[in-house]
Amino acid sequence: MEETLEQIQARHRKEQRDLVARITNKKKSATKKTRKGINDECAELERQLKARQADEVARATGPVTGKEEEEEEEEPQDEAVDEVLSERMQNTSIKESEDGAPTPPTSSPPPGGGGGGKKRNRQKERMARRAAEIEAAAAKAEEEAKDMTDHRGLERKYMAEVFVANDLVEKDIRPDGHCLFSAVADQLQQHGIPLRGGGGGTDGNDGNDEDPPYRIVRKAATGWMAGRPDDYAPFLEEPLDAYLAKIRDTAEWGGQLELAALAARYGVEIRVVQDGRTERIEPPPGGVEAEKTKTIWLAYYRHGFGLGEHYNSLRKKA
Structure with a gap:
């Protein structure tokens, strides 16, 4: 029985959480001698996962036409996810505000609020929620890694x-x-x-x-x-x-x-x-x-x- 789009997206979220946890563990155990190789390996794992998931979503949704195509042109489908994955998996830090507190992630503009009457981009909202879930999973994985036996x-x-x-x-x-x-x-x-x-x-x-x-x-x-x-x-x-x-x-x-x-x-x-x-x-x-x-x-x-x-x-x- 074929998976529905919702089932595919749920599986993708779990796969990405698992990958974030796996990469966190690998980078925690890296030394100066092995860090470059581990970073390269992690980048390749990330690339392979993203490519496979994008292909699965494309096959599940089929070609995009009409108004949906116009909405997707506003922002690539995986942009929000890419930002989170690249940030976490390359060990970059969240930017801090002037008072030292982490800058909260920028959310999508509220639908229907503007003079231009811009149509609501539901796919963009779904991807933003998905990115937030990955962000939370990555933070949890990093916290758990601190208590792991080396x-x-x-x-x-x-x-x-x-x-x-x-x-x-x-x-x-x-x-x-x-x-x-x-x-x-x-x-x-x-x-x-x-x-x-x-x-x-x-x-x-x-x-x-x-x-x-x-x-x-x-x-x-x-x-x-x-x-x-x-x-x-x-x-x-x-x-x-x-x-x-x-x-x-x-x-x-x-x-x-x-x-x-x-x-x-x-x-x-x-x-x-x-x-x-x-x-x-x-x-x-x-x-x-x-x-x-x-x-x-x-x-x-x-x-x-x-x-x-x-x-x-x-x-x-x-």
């Missing part, structure tokens, strides 16, 4: 303490879905451990010379898991072959299973620094033999990146 700040604080205690410096890894495998590849290369060859997968193929490092590590992990299905299949909710194909051939995120497989495949201990603790993943008996087990370090962020969970490589200070 998970990102707490996570960073713990990370910094561990880095200092272990003489580690962070190597930023691109957040592209391959971050776990790229971080492991960087650590292995720092320790002089070959990415290919050795006790890898069942078919002895951990990639070729044209593969980027993260792809070689993906293939090493899936090759190891494929050769030992009883160790990994019980932890999956889908067939092992289908799961391994995703890990090997796409940008599917890696996790605990892949870390365990890589620790066994390369004969290393993996230490993952994360919020509140450092996890150790040791190679199991029967894994790749090494004269001395080496330790590689990863940083795992749950809150620090706008796109979600992320791994960085942790190198020893030179």
Whole structure:
């Protein structure tokens, strides 16, 4: 059943309130280093929402003709909303009057009050009410954000303490879905451990010379898991072959299973620094033999990146 125009507008108001709250949270957690990227991301989210909503309204209302067209020429349909969204989402402040109090928003002139006999613009009035609702929702979201726990700040604080205690410096890894495998590849290369060859997968193929490092590590992990299905299949909710194909051939995120497989495949201990603790993943008996087990370090962020969970490589200070 198709939505009515009123239902579409109600949904749009909720979507805009949700977006304002989401952007407020993102900008609250921004640092000097990440602020530009977050601002760009927020601007793009705003642009996409406005474009989609405008298209939905246009399809619901159809072409405008006659007197309605004359009224809409007086002011663009989304002008009031644009003013509020751009003001809130770009972190600009409401102008203050001379006595220090916020200047109240300018309302539309009352209908029917003027010598020109200007006709009432009902659509403009609806948009003004909609803008006022967004304004109120944005103010409420900002107020609620003040009392929110700064998970990102707490996570960073713990990370910094561990880095200092272990003489580690962070190597930023691109957040592209391959971050776990790229971080492991960087650590292995720092320790002089070959990415290919050795006790890898069942078919002895951990990639070729044209593969980027993260792809070689993906293939090493899936090759190891494929050769030992009883160790990994019980932890999956889908067939092992289908799961391994995703890990090997796409940008599917890696996790605990892949870390365990890589620790066994390369004969290393993996230490993952994360919020509140450092996890150790040791190679199991029967894994790749090494004269001395080496330790590689990863940083795992749950809150620090706008796109979600992320791994960085942790190198020893030179």
